[in-house]
Amino acid sequence: MLGQLKPQPEDAIIELMGRFKADPRPDKVDLGVGVYRNAAGETPVMRAIKAAERALWDSETSKSYTALAGDAGFHNAMADLVLADSVESTRIAAAATVGGTGALHIALELVKDAAPNATVWASNPTWPNHPPIIKRTGLRFAEYRYFDADARAVDFGAMMADLQTAQAGDIVLLHGCCHNPTGANLTLPEWQQVAALLTERGLIPLIDIAYQGFGDGLTEDAAGTRLIAAQCPEVLIAASCSKNFGVYRERAGVLLAIAADGPTRNVTQANLTALNRLNYSFPPDHGARLVTNVLNDPALRADWEAELEGIRTSMLSLRTQLADELRRLTGSDRFGFLAQHRGMFSRLGATPEQVVALREDHGIYMVGDSRMNIAGLSTDTVPLVAAAIAQTGI
Incomplete structure (x- = not known):
């Protein structure tokens, strides 16, 4: 074999x-x-991670499993960091994952279960790992133009023209901020136009936000994601803690899935839990717990x-x-x-x-x-x- x-x-x-x-x-x-x-x-x-690690060393009494979807405190802390009050918490399902890459995998497996005929649209160019992850799931893959190589800027007209050809139920992969590899970001008015197009055409946004706080600030970098979350009935968000908390090797990430209503959220949560179980039973907890402690402690x-x-x-x-x-x-x-x-x-x-x-x-x-x-x-x-x-x- x-x-x-x-x-x-x-x-x-x-x-x-x-x-x-x-x-x-x-x-x-x-x-x-x-x-x-x-x-x-x-x-x-x-510094704050080091301090949280010292405190955890002194206070932690067990290395037993947490929950299949990860610790609820981590879910809540990350949802607040990324989304603030842009969407009702009763609509948010969540799963701790093996870094942001793990969140993307779980998100795409969720798509495969819910809409196996969907096409996933990614920017051209995009993070080199995006296309192979998408293709590995068996989902159809397409690209939308994003970057004008001559102007070294977003080609927003081309992006919108390409997304106009996407079909209802397709997935649109967006970089929440600090676009990788170009560094060229959408403006807030452009985010508003993207949100309107997604809603009008029945497209589902999948937002990869790996660099919140590295661009214009924690709040500013999340503005586009929050705008999309406030306007679209369904949103998938893969968030990484590797860069902004510096916990690269701890593999701390989260998938946030925003559903149209509470009952759908509950079914979605059950599916995220099942996907975690199939992939690695319980997600890693150490990095996630450090992040949670930092976000919940005012001084840290x-x-x-x-x-x-x-x-x-x-x-x-x-x-x-x-x-x-x-x-x-x-x-x-x-x-x-x-x-x-x-x-x-x-x-x-x-x-x-x-x-x-x-x-x-x-x-x-x-x-x-x-x-x-x-x-x-x-x-x-x-x-x-x-x-x-x-x-x-x-």
Whole structure:
């Protein structure tokens, strides 16, 4: 049996990490892997998470199972963080998951059970893991145009034109904020138009929100998601705690499913519980409990929000510094989009050949579509990276 398996291609980002590690150059810069790094190049444990972990160490008396859908306190804390009061709590079903990726898997399995003939529409481009996850479930996959590569901005007209062709009951996968890989986000008026189109055509939004707090702020980054939740009768939301709480390896995520009414919510909750049971019986609890404790403790939450704001403003400062340095070196404003985009990522607009040249000639590592991780920069490396970009003729 095992001899019939087909070789699998190595993940492009993991392969890039290997190349970077093997590169002996002392001035190399990793802009590939999607984790936050501080000025020292470290991915730190956030202060509030460390404090919550100490408190849990002292207070936890058992490692027994929680519930199949995870701890209700985590559900409630995350629903409040993402949705606030935009939708009645009686309409929200929830399941703790293995990170945001696990939430996407459970969401798509729920779709497969409820609407097996639905097509899932994702932006072009999107997070590279989205299409294979969708296809693996056996659901139909389609793309809507999203990014104008020449303007380095959202092509909203093309997006809306493509979604006009979607059929009632289809799923529309949206990035809640900090679009990965482009960093180009919808404006609030555009979110309003998307909500109107979804409602008019009977489309179901699936929102992947992995970077809340990394863009314009916790509330601002959730504004589009909350608007959709307030206007659409059914919404699926996959939320990750990896980035904004820094608990990458703890795999803390949640799927929130908004139903049209209470009875449908109850049936949905039962189905989420059953899907968790089939996939991994009980979801991991440690990271989820740390997140819950931070969100529910006023002092810890205030410290977390302050540190998260520092992370956000640091990335904005790096964006501005890089855009300014490129303007100085090239005498052009063509890189001004870097300061306008939000979150960890932007697409530089380099060709695959130029990406190779950046890596081989300058030790600047980014993925082949020229997605660069802004958080991989520092104030010291920005001039090096800008000089390499200018010399490569991008």
